[in-house]
Amino acid sequence: MATGTLAIDLNADLGEGFGRWELTDDEALLAVVTSANVACGFHAGDPSTMRRVCALAAARGVRIGAQVxxxxxxxxxxxxxxxxxxxxADEVAYQIGALRVFAQAAGADLAYVKPHGALYNRIAWDETQADAVVDGILLxxxxxxVLGLPGxxxxxxxxAARLAAVAEAFADRAYRKDGxxxxxxEPGAVLHDPGQVVERSVTIATRGEVTTVSGERIAVQAASLCLHGDTPGAVELARRVREALIRAGVTVEPFA
Incomplete structure (x- = not known):
């Protein structure tokens, strides 16, 4: 990221369809984000979808991450x-290897790993599962x-494995006071008000803080901000977030 300026990466979960079923507007989101978390087939995605999204991302200069x-x-x-x-560990390595083939075929390569869903939440606190994910990356x-929650x-x-740890924040998810x-x-886990999501995005990027579900303000580190692509109106909301960040003087670019 640019030295001496406010900067943040925008990432989104892409390729989350399967066969004829499509969930995300991948092409439109790739015009907004700077990093693409591409589903690797275990929670969503199939080989043709993975190949297509990697090709689109590479053509736009968007970094490709494995969403295991x-x-x-x-x-x-x-x-x-x-x-x-x-x-x-074996399954994480398998997913990374599969996506890498398509990234390289598109003239790019994998730039990072971001776990998805229940795995993402589990490895926030479970040391054994966290070690297994890192073992899979090394394998x-x-x-x-590794893109994930700070701390x-x-x-x-x-x-410990000398892999870079990249801090991520969420503008449309509710936080507990422990971060x-x-x-x-649980009720209220996802924020649905577009104005609130846009405002929170700017606050995270410019002030490094977020208001918790119980009303406290806590500090959050964020080299990257996640924009969920599977919610209604996701593309327009992503555009609004990017435009608001730029107006606030934040440079939108891939994390270092």
Whole structure:
């Protein structure tokens, strides 16, 4: 990121369809974001979708990240699962390897890894599962940064393995006072007011803070801001967020 200026990366979950079923407007979102978290087939996505999104991202100069997940296609990767660490590491490596083929075929490569859904939330606190995810990244042969919650178990594991840990924030998710996300199973976990999401995006980028679900203001580190692509009006909201950031003097660019 640019030195001496406010800057932030915008990432979105893309390629989250399967076969004839499409969930995200990948092409439109790729005109807004700077990093694309591409589903690798375990919670969504299929080979042709992965190839298409990688080609579109590469053509636009958008960084490609592997969005790895528990093997939970029916539950969209949002159901808690108990997976033995060795098996989880193998599955993470498998997903990264699959996406890397399509990224490289498009003339690019993978730039980072971002876990999805229930896995993302689990490795915020579970050291064993976090270590397994990092083991999978190392097994894949890539020195890839890990995008996740600041202070999370997976960031500690990544740092121990000398992988870059990139702090991420969410403008449309409710926070607890300990800096973790309110689970989607609880009321109010997702913010639906576009104006509130836009305002929170600017506050995160310019002031490094967020208001929790219980009303406290807490500090948040954010090299990257997640814009969910699977919500109604996602593309227009993403555009509004980007425009508001630029008006506030924030440079929108990939994280270093």
């Amino acid at each position: 997940s528990y093997r939970d296609l029916a539950g969209f990767g949002r159901r808690p699962m108990e997976v033995p660490p060795r098996e989880l 894949s042969g890539g020195d890839l940064p 999370s178990a997976v960031h500690r594991s990544a740092a 973790t996300l309110v689970p989607r199973t």
